[in-house]
Amino acid sequence: MTKKVYVGMSGGVDSSVTAALLKQQGYDVTGVYMKNWSQDIPGFVCPWKEDYQDAKRVAVQLGIDFKMYDFETEYRQKVVDYMVADYQAGRTPNPDIMCNQEVKFKLFLETALEDGADMIATGHYARIKDGQLFAGLDPKKDQSYFLYRVTEDALKKSLIPIGEMHKTETRKIAKKLGLATAEKRDSQGICFVGKVGIKEFLLNQLGPQPHGPIIDESGKTIGQHDGALFYTIGQRHGLDVGGGLPYYVTKKDIKKNIVYVTTKLDDQALWSKEIKLEDLHWINKPPKKGQKLKARLRYRGPLIDCQNHDNILTLATEQRGLASGQSAVIYDGDLVLGGGILV
Numbered sequence: 131m132t133k134k135v136y137v138g139m140s141g142g143v144d145s146s147v148t149a150a151l152l153k154q155q156g157y158d159v160t161g162v163y164m165k166n167w168s169q170d171i172p173g174f175v176c177p178w179k180e181d182y183q184d185a186k187r188v189a190v191q192l193g194i195d196f197k198m199y200d201f202e203t204e205y206r207q208k209v210v211d212y213m214v215a216d217y218q219a220g221r222t223p224n225p226d227i228m229c230n231q232e233v234k235f236k237l238f239l240e241t242a243l244e245d246g247a248d249m250i251a252t253g254h255y256a257r258i259k260d261g262q263l264f265a266g267l268d269p270k271k272d273q274s275y276f277l278y279r280v281t282e283d284a285l286k287k288s289l290i291p292i293g294e295m296h297k298t299e300t301r302k303i304a305k306k307l308g309l310a311t312a313e314k315r316d317s318q319g320i321c322f323v324g325k326v327g328i329k330e331f332l333l334n335q336l337g338p339q340p341h342g343p344i345i346d347e348s349g350k351t352i353g354q355h356d357g358a359l360f361y362t363i364g365q366r367h368g369l370d371v372g373g374g375l376p377y378y379v380t381k382k383d384i385k386k387n388i389v390y391v392t393t394k395l396d397d398q399a400l401w402s403k404e405i406k407l408e409d410l411h412w413i414n415k416p417p418k419k420g421q422k423l424k425a426r427l428r429y430r431g432p433l434i435d436c437q438n439h440d441n442i443l444t445l446a447t448e449q450r451g452l453a454s455g456q457s458a459v460i461y462d463g464d465l466v467l468g469g470g471i472l473v
Contacts, residue, residue, distance in 0.1 A: 140163070161195070362379065403449075408470060
């Protein structure tokens with residue numbers, strides 16, 4: 131019996147090619163646009179209507195059914211509210227990871243299965259084999275970092291075919307098939323919100339924040355910030371304090387509304403070799419104690435040799451500018467074991 135696959139079509143080239151490939155492979159494909167956010171932000175128009183139309187055009191070109199799921203309420207609760215609350219607490223969350231955990235591979239999967247699908251598919255650059263998650267073959271586009279909180283059960287019901295390809299190949303297929311999204315540029319900014327930056331988005335959600343002092347390593351006030359929650363540990367740009375040497379953010383005191391900085395790159399406040407993780411998630415099973423592993427501490431960051439003991443990750447080399455709320459994703463070769471959130 132032909133398997134019914136619901137493809138999350140965002141209006142981009144990756145999910146368009148995903149739908150095309152699955153149709154070629156003989157699946158009964160339905161395209162689904164997830165309407166997660168539609169609110170405009172001053173200076174930024176939410177691209178959802180254009181994205182929806184692009185996804186619909188491709189579905190028509192491919193001759194597949196097409197529908198829209200409205201997840202705006204759930205997306206705000208599960209992704210936006212979480213992100214805003216974390217920033218207010220002085221942390222640096224990753225909304226894309228939460229979106230994959232709560233929306234794409236949970237809410238979308240559950241809704242699609244109830245709607246008659248056997249499986250779902252997305253246009254991610256990663257690979258799934260037997261309920262295990264592996265890095266995508268294109269190292270420049272690998273998105274496995276964002277998928278480490280997806281469950282084994284969800285992976286067993288999911289397909290991500292372009293993870294076996296390089297981005298250049300995806301574009302070539304789209305052009306060859308004459309897909310409406312073949313030349314469309316990749317989206318930037320927050321997951322589903324469009325090209326808006328984090329700071330603009332937070333200002334829109336929370337309004338202007340109280341200004342406060344920027345204090346250097348000697349205890350001297352060297353400038354004013356426009357809201358401590360906008361800054362992240364290790365940040366170098368956007369401080370506007372003048373002077374010759376660059377300043378780096380070493381610490382934030384949210385209650386006192388102070389941002390601490392240093393010009394010294396060797397300042398120990400900037401460096402970490404042992405990190406504590408919370409909210410650990412292992413896709414299949416946890417690693418053995420003392421097992422030699424690799425960790426990725428930010429998207430497209432290098433893989434660092436490490437050892438994991440319960441919720442403590444010991445890195446082989448010190449790393450700069452690690453902030454609470456960020457994710458440490460743990461790999462065994464290409465296999466994604468899981469990870470946790472920096473305390």
